[in-house]
Amino acid sequence: MTPHPPRPNHPALNTPEPLHAVPLRKQRDYRLLWSARTISITGSEVSKLAVPLTAVTLLAASPSEMGLLTAASFVPALLFGLHSGVLADRLARHRPLMIACELVAAAAAASVPLAWLLGGLNVTWLIIVALIIGTAGVMFRAANFPHIAAVVPPEQRTDAMAGFNASYSVASVSGPGLAGLLVQTLTAPFAVLAEALSFLTSALLLRAIRTPEKNEPAPSHGMWRDVVEGLRASATHPVLRALLGAGVTINFFAMAYTAVYMLYMLKTLDIPQLMIGILIALSGLGGLLGAWSTARLAKRYGENRILLVSVLFFPIEILAVGLLDGPLWWKLSVLALTGTITGGIVVAFATCMGAIVLRDATPQLRGRVNATMTFAVQGVMALGGVTGGFLAELLGLRPVILICAAGIAMSTIWIWTSPLRRLPPASEDELTNNRIYR
Template sequence: MDATSPLPLRKQRDYRLLWGARTISITGSEVSKLAVPLTAVTLLTASPAEMGLLTAAASVPALLFGLQSGAIADRLTRHRPLMIACELVSCAAAATVPLAWVFGVLTVPWLIVVALVIGTAGVIFKSANFPYVAAVVDPSQRTEAMAGFHASYSVASVGGPGLAGLLVQTLTAPFAVLAEALSFLVSALLLRSIRTPEHNEPTRSTGMWHDIVEGLRTSLTHPTLRALLGAGVTINFFAMAYTAVYMLYMVNTLGIPKGVIGFLTALSGLGGLLGAWLTSRLSKRYGENRVLLVSVLFFPLEILAVGLLSGPLWTKLTLLALTGFMTGVIVVAFATCMGAITLRDTPTALRGRVNATMTFAVQGVLALGGLSGGLLAELLGLRPVILICAAGVALSTLWIWLSPLRPTRPNSVHPHHPDPTPVPDPLTHLIESKRHTVL
C-alpha cells in the first residue's frame, strides 16, 4: 500500500465510531416506529385524526426547519458538539414516554410533542452530519463511507421490526420506546469518543434568509446538483404515490398473504447490504458518475413488474422477491453515489445548506406524492396508478442522463481516477418509508 494511502475504513477507529453511532441510533428509531403507534392505538385509544397528526409529526420538522438547519451547520467551526447535543435531546424526549406512562400522564398530544422534538433534533443532526463526514473520512473514501451509512439503514430495516416486535411483546409498547432512548444515548457516547479534529472554516453569515437563498440558488443552478435534486424529487414523488396504494394492491389485487409482505420488505433490506458492498467497489473502478447513470435505469423495474403481475401465487412471489431484492441493491447504489457526488461537487462553505435543500425537497415531496397516489387510485383504480408510477419514476433517467454526469466523450474519465475535480464555486456557473425513496 502507498505510504500516503489512507487505512481501509474498517481499520479507522473514528469512522467505526461514527458508523456505529448511526447504526445504533437508526435501529432504535426503527423500534420506535412500531412502539409509538402501538402505544397510541392500544393504550391511549387514539382516534384516526390523532394518528394522522402523530404520523405527520415525524415529517413536519423537515419542512419547518430543514433549510434553516443547513444555514446553521455552515456557520459552525465544529459540527460534532451539535450532533451530540441533538442525540442527547432526542434521548431525553424518548425517555419521557415510559416515565409519563408510569405516572399516568401519557397522552396522544404528549406523543406528538415527543415526535416533533425528536424529528427536529434529527433534522439538525443530519445537516451537521453531512459536512462532518468530510472531516472524518478521506476524500478518496467518501463513497465507501456513504455506502456504509446506507448499509446501516438496510441493517435497521431488516432487524429493527423484529426487535421491535420482541420488545413490545416482552416490555409493552411504552417501555419498548426506551430502546430508542438508549440508542440515542449510546450514539452520543460514541460520537463523543471520536478524536479526529475538525478544521471547518465557518461561513460568514449575512442573515438567515440570505444564507438559505444562497443554498437554494446553488442547488438549482449548479448543473450537477440540479440534476440530482430533480431526479431525487421525481423518484420520491412517484415512489410515495406507489407506496400509498402498494398495500391495497398487494393484498386485494394480487392476493399476496399479509405475512409475506414483511418478508419481501426484509429482502429489499438484504439487497441494500449487497448494494452497499457493490457500490464501494464499482465506484472505485468506474466512478460514482457511471454507477449513478446505470443504477437509475433500473429504478422503475420493480414497480413495473408489480403493475404487470399475473398468474399463480408462486410466480408472483418469485418475481416480487427477485425484483424487491434488486430494488434494494439499486436504491442503495443510487443514494450512495448521489450523496458522494453532492459532497464532492458542493463547495465546502455551502455543504450544510445544499444538503438541507436536497433533504427539504426530496422529503417534502413525499406527502404530496402519497396524497396524489391515493386520489388517483380513487379515480383510475390501483393497477393504472402503479403503471403511472413506474413511468413517472423512469423520468428520473432524463435528469441524470441529460446532465454533466454523463461523459461527453469516450474515455473522458479514467477508470482509476473516476471523477473529475470538484467544481469550484458554483456561482461561477450562474448558480438525498418505502424502500424506493432515495433519501
C-alpha cells in the same frame, strides 16, 4: 487518528501510511461514526412500531390523532430543514451539535415510559415527543453530512456513503423484528426506551471521536439570504440540479406507489401478510448487497457511471408489480427478485448521490445544499402520498402503479441530460479541488 511514533532502525516506518490507504473498517473514528448512526437508526425503527402501538392500544387514539402523530415526524423537515443547513454551514465544529441532538432526542424518548408510569401519557404527549425527536433528527443530519468530510478523506467518501446506507438496510431488516420482540416482552411504552438508549449510545460514540474538525464557517449574510444562497447553488449548478430533480421525481412517484402498495398487494395480488413482511426484509438485504458492491464498483467505474446505470433500474420493480399475474409462487418469485434488486439499486443511487454532492458542493455550501435536497425530497413525499391515494380512488390501483413506474422512469432524463453523462471518470478527482462553485 493519532499515528504511533515510528520505531527506531525501521526506515520504512518513518513515513506514516496515508489515511486513504487504510481501509475504512480499520479507521477508529469512522467505525465510531458508523456505529453511532447504525445504533441510532435501529432505535428509530423500533419506535416506528412502538409509538403507534402505544397510541392505538393504550391511549385509544382516534384516526385524526393518528394522522397528526404520523405527520409530526415529517413537519420538522419542512419547518426547519433549510434553516438547519444554514446553521451547519456557520459552524466551525459539527460534532457538538450532533451530540446535543442525540441527547435531546434521548431525553424526549425516555419521557414516554416515564409519563406512562406516572399516569400522564396521552396522544398530545406523543405528538410533542415526535416533534422534538424529528427536529433533533433534522439538525443532526444537517451537521452530520459536512462532518463526514472531516472524518473521511475524499478518496474514501463513496465507501463511507455506502457504509452509512448499509446502516439503513441493517435497520430496515433488524428493526421491525426487534421492535416486535420488545413490544411483546416490555409492552409498547417501554419498547420506546430502546430508542432513548440508542440515542444515548450514539452520543457517547460520537463523543469518543478524536478527529479534529477544521471546517471554515461560511460568512453569514442573514438567515434568509443564506437559505437563498443554498437554494441557488442547488438549482443552478448543473450536476446538483440534476440530482435534485431526479431525487424529487423518484420520491414523488415512490410515495404515490407506497400509498397504494399495501392495498394492491393484499386485494389485487392476494399476497399473504406474512410474505409482505418477508419481501420488505429482502429489500433490506438487497440494500446490504448494494452497499457492498457499490463501494467496489465505484473504484473501477466512478460514481457518475454507477448513477447513470442505477437510475435505469428504478422503474423495474414497480412495472413488474403493475403487470404481475399468475399463481402465487410465480408472483412471490418475481416480487422477491425485483425487490432485492431494487433494494440494491436504491442504495447504489443514494451512495453515489451523496458522494457527488460532497464532491461538487464547496465546503461552505455543503450543509445548505444537503439541507435543500433533504427539504425538497422529504417535502414532496407527503404530496406524492396524497396524490397516489386520490388517483387510486379515480382510476383504480393497477393504473396508479403503472403511472408511478412511468413517472419514476422520467428521473433518467434528469441524470442522462446532465454533465454526469459527459464527465469522464478520470477527471472526477480533479473536481474535488476544482469545483464549479468556490
